[in-house]
Amino acid sequence: METENYNVIGVMSGTSLDGIDLAHIQFRVESQEWAFEIIESETISYSSDWVTSLKMAVGFSINELDDLNQKYTELLATTISNFIKKYNIENIDAVCSHGHTILHQPQKGFTLQIGNLPEISALIHQTVVCDFRVQDVQLGGQGAPLVPIGDKILFPEYDYCMNLGGFSNISFEENGERIAFDISPVNTVLNFYANELGLAYDDKGQKTSTGSINENLLNELNDLDFYQKKHPKSLGFEFVKEVVLPIIDTYKISTTDKLRTFTEHVAFQIASALPTKKGNLFITGGGAYNDFLIERIQSYLPEIKIIIPSNKILEFKEALIFALLGVLKLRGEVNVLRSVTGAQKDHSSGVIFTV
Structure with a gap:
């Protein structure tokens, strides 16, 4: 051949x-x-x-x-x-x-x-x-996400393939078809508030882990219309600038509390996006280095095995695809x-x- x-x-x-x-x-x-x-x-x-x-x-x-x-x-x-x-x-x-x-x-x-x-x-x-x-x-x-056909061709052994970058997106097989969609903003928001603390990003989520969850803010974020929509659906930075940041900034809480609350929101939405809560979840993108975020995702998905690949695949999967x-x-x-x-x-x- x-x-x-x-x-x-x-x-x-x-x-x-x-x-x-x-x-x-x-x-x-x-x-x-x-x-x-x-x-x-x-x-x-x-x-x-x-x-x-x-x-x-x-x-x-x-x-x-x-x-x-x-x-x-x-x-x-x-x-x-x-x-x-x-x-x-x-x-x-x-x-x-x-x-x-x-x-x-x-x-x-x-x-x-x-x-x-x-x-x-x-x-x-x-x-x-x-x-x-x-x-x-x-x-x-x-026009998005485009990575899922690469998941299907190059990483077929995983039940779920998820990228944690500026936004989170996921792909998986359902009824013989590849399904994929954007889940929520991630680093577009987390890095914005890390910048307020004088950091380019919150290394491993260390600052975030010291904050407290504001339940009212968490509920307001989780109630956004986007999360009720069926796939296909995708997000752009406009959603962050026009919807997410204005909501967060109406709350007079510390920056670490904003980070902590938004991280919980991300973990909750990721867990909600998986149709079954068993199998393996392959995670790539810069957010995979955020140990605290990974820990929160795992807490919502106790029966899911989270797999984080080598640094080369983790960091360059999108360039690869x-x-x-x-x-x-x-x-x-x-x-x-x-x-x-x-x-x-x-x-x-x-x-x-x-x-």
């Missing part, structure tokens, strides 16, 4: 603004069985100016967004080129890049990931596969599932730019 090999780079920037994740990945495909190896991987942190710009961009005018998109595409190109040069990566089949989400309003038929302009291919002298979300929204889908989405696009195969996004059909999403 013929074996096919792909040598690609996956690039991802998440809503938690940790930086740009890059992973050099080799895929092997034989009889529709996929295997992968993450060779080199690195996260390039944003400058403080870039963090500010990306946080503020949700309120930018069209002209300001166009300018930001151009500058971010150039930043991404430089970052990718430096990664290729640093690790002397040759014979690359494609660079598969998510870009950075600025606006995500699928209910209005709109999503914007910057860094996906056509010139990125010429700037890095490589074939680029990118802009994976727009087509799905045009087909009536949520966007690399896979790019390869599937190159192969002309489905890389977005209607059962996940609610689109009119399964489809092969993304655009291919060649030098």
